[in-house]
Every structure is written in C-alpha cells, then in structure tokens.
Amino acid sequence: MLDIKRIRENPDQIRHGIANKHEKDRLDELLALDARRRAIIGDVETLKNTRNVVSQQIAQRKKGGENADAQIAEMKGVSDAVASLDAELRAVEEQIADITLYIPNMTHPSVPVGHSAAENVEVRRWVPEGVAGLNADAAFPQLDHIELGKRLDVLDFERGTKLSGSGFALYMGKGATLERALINFMIDLHITTHGYTEVFPPFVVNAASMRGTGQLPKMAEDMYHCEDEDLYLIPTAEVPITNIYRDEIMQGSALPLSLCGYSACFRREAGSYGKQTKGFLRVHQFNKVEMVKFSAPETSYDELEKLVRDAEDVLQALNIPYRVLLLCSGDTSFASAKTYDIEVWSPGENAWLEASSCSCFEDFQARRAGIRFRRDPHSKPEFVHTLNGSGLATSRLMVSLLECNQTVDGKIMVPEALRRYTGFDVID
RNA sequence: GGAGAGGUGGCAGAGUGGUUGAAUGCGGCGGUCUCGAAAACCGUUAUACCCGUAAGGGUAUCGAGAGUUCGAAUCUCUCCCUCUCCGCCA
Numbered sequence: 001m002l003d004i005k006r007i008r009e010n011p012d013q014i015r016h017g018i019a020n021k022h023e024k025d026r027l028d029e030l031l032a033l034d035a036r037r038r039a040i041i042g043d044v045e046t047l048k049n050t051r052n053v054v055s056q057q058i059a060q061r062k063k064g065g066e067n068a069d070a071q072i073a074e075m076k077g078v079s080d081a082v083a084s085l086d087a088e089l090r091a092v093e094e095q096i097a098d099i100t101l102y103i104p105n106m107t108h109p110s111v112p113v114g115h116s117a118a119e120n121v122e123v124r125r126w127v128p129e130g131v132a133g134l135n136a137d138a139a140f141p142q143l144d145h146i147e148l149g150k151r152l153d154v155l156d157f158e159r160g161t162k163l164s165g166s167g168f169a170l171y172m173g174k175g176a177t178l179e180r181a182l183i184n185f186m187i188d189l190h191i192t193t194h195g196y197t198e199v200f201p202p203f204v205v206n207a208a209s210m211r212g213t214g215q216l217p218k219m220a221e222d223m224y225h226c227e228d229e230d231l232y233l234i235p236t237a238e239v240p241i242t243n244i245y246r247d248e249i250m251q252g253s254a255l256p257l258s259l260c261g262y263s264a265c266f267r268r269e270a271g272s273y274g275k276q277t278k279g280f281l282r283v284h285q286f287n288k289v290e291m292v293k294f295s296a297p298e299t300s301y302d303e304l305e306k307l308v309r310d311a312e313d314v315l316q317a318l319n320i321p322y323r324v325l326l327l328c329s330g331d332t333s334f335a336s337a338k339t340y341d342i343e344v345w346s347p348g349e350n351a352w353l354e355a356s357s358c359s360c361f362e363d364f365q366a367r368r369a370g371i372r373f374r375r376d377p378h379s380k381p382e383f384v385h386t387l388n389g390s391g392l393a394t395s396r397l398m399v400s401l402l403e404c405n406q407t408v409d410g411k412i413m414v415p416e417a418l419r420r421y422t423g424f425d426v427i428d
Numbered sequence: 429g430g431a432g433a434g435g436u437g438g439c440a441g442a443g444u445g446g447u448u449g450a451a452u453g454c455g456g457c458g459g460u461c462u463c464g465a466a467a468a469c470c471g472u473u474a475u476a477c478c479c480g481u482a483a484g485g486g487u488a489u490c491g492a493g494a495g496u497u498c499g500a501a502u503c504u505c506u507c508c509c510u511c512u513c514c515g516c517c518a
Contacts, residue, residue, distance in 0.1 A: 048488085059498095
C-alpha cells in the first residue's frame with residue numbers, strides 16, 4: 001500500500017509506476033475521492049467540536065440546576081448531521097481502500113522498465129567446470145529428473161497424483177531423505193554463517209496476515225482456502241514470518257532483523273494450464289526455506305544484495321550452476337520494488353529454472369501490515385522496510401541437483417556438502 | 429462437541445452516563461543525589477487523521493460493529509477473539 005499523501009502530491013510519478021507494472025490506473029477516481037474525504041472530515045469535525053463544547057455546557061447547567069432544553073434541542077440536529085456525514089465518510093473511505101489496495105508498489109529507479117521476462121537483465125552467472133549444455137557437451141544422454149526419479153525409485157509423481165491430484169509429489173526412500181537433508185542444510189547455513197534466527201511458523205494463516213503481505217485481495221484465486229475457519233494455506237513462509245511483527249512497533253536497535261524458516265508452500269496455480277507442468281516444474285505443494293528481513297529504510301537495498309548472496313551461497317556450496325536476473329518492471333511482482341530471481345540450470349530441460357526470488361518491498365508491506373520501528377525511545381514510529389527471498393525452494397533445486405549429479409550409469413552422486421545430512425554418498 | 433470466565437495505555441490493573449485520553453502501580457525516558465551505581469525523590473511517557481509554512485488547533489480511538497442519549501469505557505444488541513474446565517485426539 002502506498003501513502004495516500006505521496007499519491008496526492010506526486011500523481012504523475014505514481015501513474016508511471018502503475019503503467020510500468022501494467023496494472024489498472026484509477027488515479028483520477030482516487031484523487032477525487034481523496035478530496036471529497038478531506039472536505040467531509042473538515043465539516044464533520046467542526047460539527048463534532050460544537051457538539052462536544054455544548055455537551056459540556058449542558059452538563060454545567062444541569063449541575064447548576066438550570067434548564068438546558070434549548071441546547072439539547074439544538075444538539076439533536078447536530079447529531080443527526082454528524083451521523084449522516086459519518087456514514088458518507090465511511091463509504092468514501094471504503095472506496096478509497098478498494099482502489100489503494102490494488103495500486104502496485106513503485107519499482108526502484110535501478111529497475112529496468114520492461115514488459116516481460118524477455119527484458120529481465122542477467123547480472124551474473126556462476127557455472128562450475130564441465131556443465132552439460134552450458135560450458136561442455138554432454139558426455140552421455142542427460143536424463144530428466146522425472147526419469148531419474150522413476151528409475152531410482154525416489155520420486156513417484158503417479159502415486160502423488162493418486163493421493164492428492166496432479167501437481168502433488170511423493171518422495172520415496174533416499175529421495176525423501178535427500179529432501180529433508182536439503183532443508184536442514186540450507187537452514188543451518190543461514191543460521192550459522194549468515195546471521196539469521198530460525199523460525200518455524202504456522203502453515204495456515206488468517207486473512208489479515210494475507211492482506212499484510214499483499215496476497216489478498218489480489219491473489220485470492222491462487223490460494224487454498226479453508227472456508228469453515230476462513231484460513232488460508234500459506235503460499236510461502238514469507239506470509240507468517242513477515243506478519244510476526246504485524247501491528248507492532250519494533251525497537252530501532254533490533255534492526256536489521258534477519259529471520260529464516262522452513263515451510264511447505266501451497267499454490268493452486270489457477271490458470272497455469274499449458275505452462276511447464278511436468279514433474280517438479282510446477283506443483284501445488286513444495287518445500288522452501290525462506291529468508292525474511294526487517295530493515296531501516298536507508299539500508300534496505302544493501303540488505304537486498306546480501307540476501308541474494310545468502311541464497312547464492314547455498315547453490316555454490318552444492319555446486320549447482322545458476323544465474324541471477326534483475327527483473328524488469330513488468331515482471332516485478334505487485335508488492336515488490338526490486339526483485340532478483342535466481343535460476344538454476346536443468347540439463348534435462350536444457351533450460352534455466354527459477355529457484356529463488358529475492359525482493360525488497362520498501363514500506364509497501366509494512367504499511368499494510370502496520371510494522372513500524374522507533375529509531376530512539378522518543379522518536380516517532382516509522383515504517384520498516386521488509387525484504388524476503390527464497391533460500392531456496394527445494395522442488396526446482398531438486399530438479400537441478402538430480403540432473404547435474406547424474407552419472408553415466410544412471411546413479412546420482414550426493415554433493416559433498418550434503419553428505420553429513422543424508423548419511424549416504426550416492427543414490428543407486 | 430459441552431460448560432464457564434474475560435477482552436481498558438508497553439505490561440499489570442481501577443473506572444456512580446457528564447473536563448476520563450482515561451486513577452494507581454510497574455516498566456521506559458530525562459533530571460536531582462552519587463566518585464560511579466543502586467535506592468530514594470522530581471518530571472515525563474499512546475496512536476492515527478484533518479486544518480496550518482510553523483507555532484498551534486481540532487477529531488477519533490477503552491476487542492469490532494450497530495443501537496439508546498444532547499452526551500457512552502460506563503446501558504442494550506450482534507459479532508470476533510482469548511483463557512479455564514470436561515469430552516475427543518497427534
């Protein structure tokens with residue numbers, strides 16, 4: 001959510017920002033409502049002031065045994081006027097909220113303006129020696145993760161579908177162990193060498209939390225919803241972890257605060273038919289370790305760079321080839337001001353797969369969620385800047401991990417760094 | 429699922445329908461005292477919005493909403509949430 005004052009004072013800038021993200025522009029309507037709102041407030045507060053003053057006088061007169069019928073009659077009219085103005089004000093404010101909740105965050109000046117993924121900018125890539133399709137020819141035919149998973153009996157997409165429907169994976173044997181090892185490895189790396197505090201959040205949250213991080217109202221169709229309780233399955237641990245401090249005022253000395261946690265992630269992926277859907281490429285439930293930061297405004301972009309490096313560290317430790325993209329405005333999500341995607345290499349698909357998305361939201365989420373901080377015990381509360389990034393999602397990572405480490409005889413070598421977590425060196 | 433209790437400031441906890449934005453205590457901040465600290469004492473300590481260059485002024489907020497009233501933290505109704513006990517259960 002943007003500050004209404006900022007919109008009022010820089011309408012052209014906001015108009016550009018909305019256009020850059022290809023969202024609907026309802027600014028004229030909004031500005032008219034805003035003007036109406038302030039006019040009503042001026043009127044109604046004057047009336048309320050008279051009411052308060054005269055009510056005091058009535059109390060005084062009654063105390064002194066005087067008659068106050070004239071004042072009481074007068075105030076009856078005032079109260080009626082207040083009631084009708086208040087009703088109109090509420091209606092106007094509702095309309096304002098309806099519009100502002102759909103205004104996207106403005107992108108940072110360093111974000112290239114563009115329409116689609118084609119205009120994203122690769123900022124760097126990290127590729128170890130001998131990667132098939134990138135800096136070497138394949139020495140043998142590269143199997144994809146589905147084939148590998150089936151042959152080694154570690155991934156069973158057919159039975160996952162039987163259990164829950166398409167888009168639900170079933171890990172078996174060493175595949176299940178590898179998944180668990182990966183999660184533990186990533187969390188340990190972040191909490192021991194990157195300074196994060198571990199969190200284990202609920203996987204189901206209320207509507208207020210979803211509104212706080214921006215999933216609601218816009219993304220309602222993409223989420224699993226429990227009707228009876230009006231609760232939502234989280235699409236990412238960003239939601240519960242960012243909302244930990246919703247409607248709170250943090251101490252400035254606590255910033256920047258870095259949290260990280262694992263969660264299962266649930267996404268309906270409504271309307272994604274026809275996109276890459278096989279195997280792990282697009283699933284309704286996957287595992288992810290999420291990093292979340294709360295920062296003072298002046299350091300948030302430094303924190304974003306660190307966040308990306310923290311995610312990259314995971315991939316380098318696992319020897320997985322990747323590239324980092326700076327997303328163009330049109331590909332940057334609704335709530336984000338600047339986003340880097342990290343894509344891992346899939347020899348089986350001969351393509352890059354998005355495995356992480358690291359974003360700075362500036363105060364966009366903080367405004368919605370009411371997350372503030374005080375620089376000093378006496379200073380005014382200010383909104384924090386929030387950031388988050390996957391560190392990382394295991395499903396796409398698993399694709400790359402299996403495919404990049406396959407051997408000519410169809411086994412998979414476990415990366416060195418993971419072995420103390422898996423307890424085995426090879427899947428065969 | 430059954431029965432009960434309760435939601436007031438950072439926390440604890442008062443509050444006959446009329447200077448109650450709200451007593452008191454704790455905590456926080458500033459100060460006095462001290463070589464320094466503790467203790468004690470004094471002072472101070474909510475947020476949002478509107479008008480205003482500012483100084484300042486105004487309005488709202490005691491879980492949420494509606495009602496009664498000239499006037500509601502206080503009375504009525506509805507809803508939400510939390511807690512306790514019983515039942516069930518990983």
